[in-house]
Amino acid sequence: MAIGRSPSQFAGAVEPMATILDKIVAVKREEVAVARAAVPLAELRRQVADAPPARGFFKGLAAQRPRDGGPIKLIAEVKKASPSAGVIRADFDPVAIARAYAAAGATCLSVLTDAPHFQGSLDYLRAIHSAVDLPVLRKDFLIDEHQVIEARVAGADAVLLIAECLSPTQLADLHGLAKELGMDALVEFYEPTNLAAVLACGARLVGVNNRNLHTFQIDLGHCEQMHRELPAEVVFVAESGIRTRADAERLQAAGIDAMLVGESLMGQADIAMATKALLGANA
Numbered sequence: 234m235a236i237g238r239s240p241s242q243f244a245g246a247v248e249p250m251a252t253i254l255d256k257i258v259a260v261k262r263e264e265v266a267v268a269r270a271a272v273p274l275a276e277l278r279r280q281v282a283d284a285p286p287a288r289g290f291f292k293g294l295a296a297q298r299p300r301d302g303g304p305i306k307l308i309a310e311v312k313k314a315s316p317s318a319g320v321i322r323a324d325f326d327p328v329a330i331a332r333a334y335a336a337a338g339a340t341c342l343s344v345l346t347d348a349p350h351f352q353g354s355l356d357y358l359r360a361i362h363s364a365v366d367l368p369v370l371r372k373d374f375l376i377d378e379h380q381v382i383e384a385r386v387a388g389a390d391a392v393l394l395i396a397e398c399l400s401p402t403q404l405a406d407l408h409g410l411a412k413e414l415g416m417d418a419l420v421e422f423y424e425p426t427n428l429a430a431v432l433a434c435g436a437r438l439v440g441v442n443n444r445n446l447h448t449f450q451i452d453l454g455h456c457e458q459m460h461r462e463l464p465a466e467v468v469f470v471a472e473s474g475i476r477t478r479a480d481a482e483r484l485q486a487a488g489i490d491a492m493l494v495g496e497s498l499m500g501q502a503d504i505a506m507a508t509k510a511l512l513g514a515n516a
C-alpha cells in the first residue's frame with residue numbers, strides 16, 4: 234500500500250507549500266550520503282579522540298542572565314550569504330570577521346557551514362576555532378549523527394538542532410549524541426507545536442527563530458511570545474532579524490538571555506564598531 238501522498242489521491246486538496254527548509258533538508262540528505270561514503274562513521278568516531286576539548290558554549294550564555302540584572306549576550310554569526318538576502322558580504326574573510334566579533338564583546342560565535350544555500354564551509358569553522366578563543370557553534374541543518382560527529386572533529390563546541398527538521402526521536406537522539414561528545418546543543422524551533430519535543434529532548438539552551446520560512450518575514454514578537462512559554466531555567470536565544478540597539482534592549486527587557494545575529498552585522502563596513510553599538514558598548 235502506498236503511504237506517500239500524491240496530488241491525484243487528493244484531487245482538489247491543497248498540498249502544504251514546501252518551505253526553503255524542506256528544500257535545504259533534501260540537499261542535506263544527499264550531502265550526508267556522500268560524506269558517509271567518504272569517511273565511514275567508525276573512522277569519524279576514531280577522529281573524535283584527536284579533537285581539542287570543547288569550550289563551554291552554554292556556560293558563557295548562562296552566566297549573569299538578564300533576569301539577574303546581567304546584559305543580553307551576543308552569539309555573533311559568520312554568514313556570507315543566505316536564501317533571504319543573497320550575498321551579504323562579498324569581501325568575506327571568516328577569521329578576520331570572527332576576530333572583530335571577539336574584540337567587540339561577543340560571547341560566542343556561530344559559523345554557517347552549509348555551502349549550497351549560505352556559501353558556508355566547515356573549513357571556516359576549523360580556521361576560526363584555531364584563531365579565536367570564543368566557543369563556536371556549527372550552524373547547519375543537522376539531520377544525521379555523521380554531521381554531529383563531524384562537527385566535533387572540526388572543533389565545534391556546540392551544534393544547532395532545528396526541531397522543524399527532525400522527528401522528536403531524532404531530536405532526542407542527536408541531542409544525546411552532542412552531549413556524549415562533550416558539546417552543547419542549541420535547540421531551535423519556530424512552530425509552537427514543536428515546543429513539547431524541544432522540552433522533551435532535555436534542551437537547556439533553546440532558540441526561537443523570528444523568521445517565517447514561508448514568507449521570510451521577521452517578527453521579534455514571536456520569540457517574546459515563545460519565551461513566555463518556556464521554563465525559567467532554560468537559557469533562551471532570540472534568533473534572526475535583530476538589527477538595532479533598540480531591538481537588543483527590547484529583548485533584554487523581556488528577559489531574553491542571548492541574541493543570534495548575522496545579517497545586520499555582516500553587512501556593515503566596520504563589523505567591530507557595529508557589534509559594539511549593538512551591545513551598547515559605545516554609549
Ligand SMILES: O=C(O)c1ccccc1NCC(=O)[C@H](O)[C@H](O)COP(=O)(O)O
Binds near residue numbers: 493
Ligand atoms: O537567513 C536566512 O535567510 C535563512 C533561510 C532559511 C533558513 C534559515 C535561515 N537563516 C538561519 C538563521 O537562523 C540565521 O542565520 C540566524 O538566526 C541569524 O539571523 P540574521 O541575523 O537575520 O542573519
